[in-house]
Amino acid sequence: MSTIVFDGVSHSFGERSVLRDLNLTLTERRIGIVGANGSGKSTLVRLINGLITPDAGTVTVDGLLVAKNAREVRRRVGFIFTNPDNQIVMPTVEEDVAFSLRKRGLNTAEIAGRTQAALDRFGLAAHATHPAHRLSGGQKQLLALAAVLVGEPKVVVADEPTTLLDARNSRRIADLFRAMTQQVIVVTHQLDLLEDFDRVICVEDGAVVADGAPAVAIDAYRALLA
């Protein structure tokens, strides 16, 4: 598993401080992050692959300073967004998956082979040549996952990946996260998804207020909500 270290990280958007002096070391296989809207959890995960650079402090992935080695880090860290529509770049399903493999020194046959394997794995093979925008919401999120995993990242970070999905599709995505061999960091409001995770971190108002086994951290979060 990769080691992700936050060292004295603070960040604010204009006047509003979203993270304050955060120190965390993430090494567990499956990590959940919970917290209210606006608590800073989306910012926290965006720091991992350098989508946001902190105002103060450093973030490292396997010793690589994210701010300095963003490209290398992003190759190791795949990111799943809440709304797959924003993540799908190419007009058709297979083209979008193949898009993740460009500039990797692979030839056309290798790209086609890996793309096909990813589509099979996520049950999208029948839609390979379909326009991406005609897929259902659940299928779009599956496509986003396929397009990220085809790049073989070591870590998968997901920011509320099931928020826009119905119960069946969110269970499907949850099962896929469980089956992944990668290190997984998931921000979610779907607390049952995290029950068998190795570690859950509860963020409130830009700081970690609970951190530990799912039962403990989720209880703390429920107490905050009450």
Place this chain on the structure above:
Amino acid sequence: MIGLYSPGHSLLHRAPTLLKLAVLSIGVLWVGVLGEPWQLLVALGIVAALYLVAGVPARAAWQQIGPILWILLIAVPIQALFAGWVPAALMAGRLLTAVALAALFTLTTTVTAVLEGFQRLLRPFGRWVDADRVGLLVAITLRCIPLVAEIVTEVLEARRARGTQGSLLALAVPVVVRSLYAADAIGEALVARGLDD
């Protein structure tokens, strides 16, 4: 190109994109200079034969060619009235053949293939133009068309639900604002997918 591709493995599907593009260009020019109705009939026959070779479903072909017939329905009688039936028939034949040929290119070529073709065309100008970036620009533009269409639909629904129908401002402002938000999010996703170059 946006979801118009009709999957297949025919000769036309497999032919190199640039070759197809060159044949399309020459074909359209050729059709433009044909002066005899029988020549145009031959050209139409060739195009029809190409459709059969490509094995494009009739419905997909009709979706492409159908709309031009409506234009011809209006344009042909007017042309006939002013210039006679022969020029009108020639005009109709040229337009129909050219549109059918262009549609055939669209139906048998994936967006990726078109992009690669463009990039190859631009490569000799590599010193002035970044071919990959132009390709990406085109791909994202194509991808954004259904995205913006969806935003417009949702805003129209919201406008109806709130009873502010007819107000142009109530349409334009949310569409622009939401498009800008979407652009931000897509930019972020592109970076996350390794396109920060």
